Amino acid sequence: MSNTKVTVTIHSLQTLDTGKEVLTQQARGDLRREGETWLLTYREGESSGLGDTRTTLEIAPRRAVLTRTGELSSRMVFQPGETHTSLYQTPYGRIPMTLRTLSLRSDLGERGGHVTIHYTMEIGGAAGETRLRLTVKTKENEP
Numbered sequence: 001m002s003n004t005k006v007t008v009t010i011h012s013l014q015t016l017d018t019g020k021e022v023l024t025q026q027a028r029g030d031l032r033r034e035g036e037t038w039l040l041t042y043r044e045g046e047s048s049g050l051g052d053t054r055t056t057l058e059i060a061p062r063r064a065v066l067t068r069t070g071e072l073s074s075r076m077v078f079q080p081g082e083t084h085t086s087l088y089q090t091p092y093g094r095i096p097m098t099l100r101t102l103s104l105r106s107d108l109g110e111r112g113g114h115v116t117i118h119y120t121m122e123i124g125g126a127a128g129e130t131r132l133r134l135t136v137k138t139k140e141n142e143p
Helices: none
Strands: 004-016 019-034 037-044 053-060 063-070 074-078 083-090 093-106 112-123 126-138
Touching: 004 037, 019 126, 063 093, 074 083, 074 093
Parallel strands: none
Antiparallel strands: 004 019, 004 126, 019 037, 037 053, 053 063, 063 074, 083 093, 093 112, 112 126
16 A cells, blocks of 8 residues: 555653653654554654654554654554563663553554554653554545
8 A cells, every 4th residue: 555644643641750741743644554554654853852753653453563763763562461671772872661551542544543552661760651642634634
């Protein structure tokens, strides 16, 4: 399938020991299907705190993998009830990161849709909980 141009709205609610942080941003991206997997690719903006970073989210029926490349690099695997450990590459070095997925839902289709991921994360000695919601709209579905 060819790439479909989309607008992605990323809404993140992080609960940390220091309080709650809400981030909402929009990005232009591409959506395509490969077998049972949806591939969503977009660039994170400076407002995300991730610098110039390319994000690819692979959404399969019971698993999602979020890969970031650029100023910051990481590979985050989300499978409900599973714990995954990986490395978060920053300009200052690698930091171990452990994720436990509490829930994963997706209704992505050819006309867009939503992806919601609820997970806990430990990184560099800090722990927190994140609720991530992506809304994907094709040009024809935008107001």
